[in-house]
Amino acid sequence: MGGVRTALYAYLFAKKNGGDFLLRIEDTDQNRFVPGAEDYIIEALRWCGIHIDEGVSVGGPHAPYRQSERKEKYRQYALQLIESGHAYYAFDTAEELEQQRKSAEEKKQTFAYGSATRMNLKNSLTLSADETQKLLDDDVPHVIRLKVPADETIVFTDLIRGEVQFNSSLVDDKVLLKSDGMPTYHLAHIVDDYQMEITHAIRGEEWLPSAPAHILTYQYLNWKDKMPQYAHLPLLLKPDGKGKLSKRDGDRLGFPVFPLEWKDPFSGEISSGYREKGYYHEAFINMLAMLGWNPGTEQELFTMDELVQAFSFDHVHKAGARFDPEKAVWYNAQWLQRQSDDDMAERLSKSVQQQFKLADSHRCLQKSYLKECVRLLKPRIQFEQEMIAKGEYLFVAPTEYDSAVVSKRWKPTLQPFFSSLLSAWEEVKTFDAAEAEQTFKHTSEKNNLKPGEVLQLTRVFVSGQAQGVDLFPMIALLGKAEVIQRMNTALSRMS
């Protein structure tokens, strides 16, 4: 969800300003490669209606769009930085660094590879040129680190937060190029943003602390005038408790965290998706857009086009947004009411056939019949698939009758009333809702019964359930023959 929202804001901003939306795969960590993840991202964006102008899956002038396929483009810039004195080789092993962290921790301090410590470590700044060259010639594993100066103030303007300041002494010497030859995100995104002519880098707030290192890198590469504008988005927080929204929260609280269902290829674990849960993509997008952004008006239902028109970073909130699953449901219900009856009837047709195995010629599968079902069911559901569960009696006769209503209302003395009701209905020429209701009322009056005394029973006899769609329109839809047959079945069960 968080990733989709970030992509959505980037997309909205791009489209609002006549720009392009690019999809680049930042797969520089080979240990974290997940089969299927890339296709998943593409499919998720497609479902959301976020169109990729350029990037993986569609190509474009800046190809390739996978960082793993751009590997050779990065090294030269790391070397350039060494050349200009803004980066250096470091030969410290993982174990050595771990040891540094441990001993710092014992002194209740934090180890950072930076201006305060680098001169005590094993790197091209502390080693002689010959020693360094020897290590390089011997293929001793090494990384290239950014040389962050001490005590400089780094200032930049964030599109959401305004001016942000950092003291460079607190910024560590970030690894630019890893010992496997791959760049880190810190180097790769800068080289790519520059080469791909990115104007705006929109990312989560978790990147804010490393932004000064990025600013410095642009500066040292002499690309400062081409540096994109940064926007650090507030995070999505758990519905309850503390911290940012995570996959586990969905499992725990019973809502999807992923746009599409995702099966972890390693563990086989399945995480539910909004799409599979029956959310409309419009509702999902609408809901996500409103989490941290507002239009400045009181409108809350937006199509993608309307979002594009309305979007601006001026109205992105600074604080993290706690996700509310109930509001997501509400958005879906709103979008459900906006669906066309024809489209819903079309989809209902398919699920009815699948669910009840009706013959193609069955009257319940006629368009007019299904459309009326949709009209009756629509106001009382939040998800389209509920039409089957909540409207089952519209397609098949009940086999059981709500026992609470029956035991409360049914008396054998009511038998004569129902007999005359059925006869009266039999006589009705145009069996529509109004006629069925009139006849019902007349008959109950003639039998000295208040309609309320027998109305619920009638509903239960016809539908089996105590709750449901409006009774007389339902009866009219089912048709005279079906209703009378159902009533007779029910009545015989009563005696």
Place this chain on the structure above:
RNA sequence: GGCCCGUUCGUCUAGGGGUUAGGACAUCUCCCUUUCACGGAGGAAACACGAGUUCGAUUCUCGUACGGGCUACCA
């Protein structure tokens, strides 16, 4: 711990030196409905705290508290 970001009803948020602090979700009451919903009306519900600036601070500044993020050869 250090650094950075943040803080308006339970939640998402509007607003911004002088307002009855507005809307939405959720919740409660009533109306509609002889079902359940939808819909309508109404209620309860918030400016974290302390200083300072000011005639006046929810709004500006500082501090405190609290929350979040970062603190990897992950992104």
